[in-house]
Amino acid sequence: MHPLLSGKKLIAFDLDGTLIDSVPDLAAALARALEAEDLAVPEQENVSRWVGNGTYRLVERGLAWAQSTPENRLDRARLNRLYAAFMRYYGKAPHRLTRLYPGAAETLYALREAGFVLVLITNKPERFIAPLLEHFALSEAFALCLGGDSLARKKPDPLPLTHAAARFSVAPSACVMVGDSCHDIAAGKAAGFATAALTYGYNHGEPIGQSRPDALLDSLSELL
Structure with missing residues (x-):
């Protein structure tokens, strides 16, 4: 030992x-959520740097990146909608990739x-x-x-x-x-x-x- x-x-x-x-599946779910909002999709390398503080913070960082907006200035209604979509997509395939x-x-x-x-x-x-x-x-x-x-x-x-x-x-x-x-x-x-x-x-x-x-x-x- x-x-x-x-x-x-x-x-x-x-x-x-x-x-x-798990980054490939997290990135895929985040991409689908962002695409549904007509927003840019980050590379997996970006997502790997956003993991570690829970899924809400992951999505928050993703939205801030996509909008080039500080996290404390994000539209909370849009963030919550994006988070709900992320959770739905990730929940369907948390281990596919x-x-x-x-x-x-x-x-x-x-x-x-x-x-x-x-x-x-x-x-x-x-x-x-x-x-x-x-x-x-x-x-x-x-x-x-x-x-x-x-x-x-x-x-x-x-x-x-x-x-x-x-x-x-x-x-x-x-x-x-x-x-x-x-x-x-x-x-x-x-x-x-x-x-x-x-x-x-x-x-x-x-x-x-x-x-x-x-x-x-x-x-x-x-x-x-």
């Missing part, structure tokens, strides 16, 4: 950019078999978690799954992490947060978790090392 896991009991994982490459990162499934089940409590903590709306985990045969890996709308606050707030630790009566010092973005690392540090960051995910175009995680990983299999 990776030295970071020594003495640990619970491991929390992010989803998008950590376990799955999405791919599981190499080694993700094997690593998760090996860690569970080794006795770790695994939890999923994502800012993606909860309604999309089960279909994705079922599609990728990961439903049995996690003892708890929390979406961005499961609790009153989401990452980078530490609430989802401290909630998970309390749920299983595990001290934060015996927990690890594994993610790909600064929000995962900030939440982990604020919760008192050790932190591990994947170098391949989505982090608004910035090197994840700048967030100073306790460990940098090029692959999830490095946890084993």
Whole structure:
């Protein structure tokens, strides 16, 4: 096992950019929503920089880009209409183009078999978690799954992490947060978790090392 896991009991994982490459489906749904409003469609590279704060912020950033308008000056009625369309399109095909990162499934089940409590903590709306985990045969890996709308606050707030630790009566010092973005690392540090960051995910175009995680990983299999 990776030295970071020594003495640990619970491991929390992010989803998008950590376990799955979901940008292709997110970008496709955003494109359809924007096209319906006769707006320009961004490249996937743009969308990858907008992921991490939940789907509403993703759509907000997309609309601001398409209109060349600051986010705080957007027409909220249009934004809400666009968001509803995005959620409808994404909900119809959340895993058509999405791919599981190499080694993700094997690593998760090996860690569970080794006795770790695994939890999923994502800012993606909860309604999309089960279909994705079922599609990728990961439903049995996690003892708890929390979406961005499961609790009153989401990452980078530490609430989802401290909630998970309390749920299983595990001290934060015996927990690890594994993610790909600064929000995962900030939440982990604020919760008192050790932190591990994947170098391949989505982090608004910035090197994840700048967030100073306790460990940098090029692959999830490095946890084993």
